[in-house]
Amino acid sequence: xxxxxxxxxxxxxxxxxxxxxxxxxxxxxxxxxxxxxxxxxxxxxxxxxxxxxxxxxxxxxxxxxxxxxxxxxxxxxxxxxxxxxxxxxxxxxxxxxxxxxxxxxxxxxxxxxxxxxxxxxxxxxxxxxxxxxxxxxxxxxxxxxxxxxxxxxxxxxxxxxxxxxxxxxxxxxxxxxxxxxxxxxxxxxxxxxxxxxxxxxxxxxxxxxxxxxxxxxxxxxxxxxxxxxxxxxxxxxxxxxxxxxxxxxxxxxxxxxxxxxxxxxxxxxxxxxxxxxxxxxxxxxxxxxxxxxxxxxxxxxxxxxxxxxxxxxxxxxxxxxxxxxxxxxxxxxxxxxxxxxxxxxxxxxxxxxxxxxxxxxxxxxxx
Numbered sequence: 001x002x003x004x005x006x007x008x009x010x011x012x013x014x015x016x017x018x019x020x021x022x023x024x025x026x027x028x029x030x031x032x033x034x035x036x037x038x039x040x041x042x043x044x045x046x047x048x049x050x051x052x053x054x055x056x057x058x059x060x061x062x063x064x065x066x067x068x069x070x071x072x073x074x075x076x077x078x079x080x081x082x083x084x085x086x087x088x089x090x091x092x093x094x095x096x097x098x099x100x101x102x103x104x105x106x107x108x109x110x111x112x113x114x115x116x117x118x119x120x121x122x123x124x125x126x127x128x129x130x131x132x133x134x135x136x137x138x139x140x141x142x143x144x145x146x147x148x149x150x151x152x153x154x155x156x157x158x159x160x161x162x163x164x165x166x167x168x169x170x171x172x173x174x175x176x177x178x179x180x181x182x183x184x185x186x187x188x189x190x191x192x193x194x195x196x197x198x199x200x201x202x203x204x205x206x207x208x209x210x211x212x213x214x215x216x217x218x219x220x221x222x223x224x225x226x227x228x229x230x231x232x233x234x235x236x237x238x239x240x241x242x243x244x245x246x247x248x249x250x251x252x253x254x255x256x257x258x259x260x261x262x263x264x265x266x267x268x269x270x271x272x273x274x275x276x277x278x279x280x281x282x283x284x285x286x287x288x289x290x291x292x293x294x295x296x297x298x299x300x301x302x303x304x305x306x307x308x309x310x311x312x313x314x315x316x317x318x319x320x321x322x323x324x325x326x327x328x329x330x331x332x333x334x335x336x337x338x339x340x341x342x343x344x345x346x347x348x349x350x351x352x353x354x355x356x357x358x359x360x361x362x363x364x365x366x367x
Contacts, residue, residue, distance in 0.1 A: 013291030062259030065285035069232030081142035101322035136169030143175040146186035165196025183248035193258035211253035226256030
């Protein structure tokens, strides 16, 4: 890719074998399965949003290699602080598709009881902390969690994701300063998708990239082709191993492209150059990786069809389950607020319970 940007897999499917990460054939195919699955999810959920069946959605389309490649390198004991487009990482960590869809729909299947807007997934069990819509806050939170892990003396690594827009936030500066000074076991992954909503990367910074900023903070910075799932996996795994060994944080810049709008609320045709968009579409990460797998004989046309069909079926089945699920019980209004209910909250909870018993309340959570 040039200019110091690591690339293993060329756009035509050839590889630099000396850089190929140590993955089995099954693991290589599994990466593809995860990428196909997240695209199937995005396609269906964007359609559901347009139909009014969910309120909001932010797709990962075009960034599947950056998300899946980095997610595959994270250990089960490690913690993830995501931005908007890392939902696939949670699924890769064992979160069920039904709960995933439950969160998007806001039904009783949602472990967070419909409290968060769609795409704000969270699971303590899977070491996945909810993103915040406030830009950049998760970066300093990830640094703090990593600092805590170091103080405790365990071997946990914390991975904090961000978009290129978040690198202009105060939290970026704070997190990288403290993280480097205290050599916390963190990996900061910037998915540079060229747009901070409608602000192009050219107006985000005068630097030659994000990775180069790491030098000023005193940590390694690595630029990688974010549409190359193998290269992203390699650099993320190396950064995690380095952090776990006590050598401090790394800043990774995965250079990729957001193929659709920032979210379902955005129309990118109003600000995006159509010719540049078409050039990036030719670099589609799933198409590139499938070409490699086909050349290696790991994926045939038949297997490819089966993988896509399985992904679509799993998504559709989970949507059906979530949409048939009831709303979160009204009692969840009062749970997880305090360890013990305050007198005022107890009074309100009892009042709601009486209304439910008398049939005066329908029990639906007021979303």
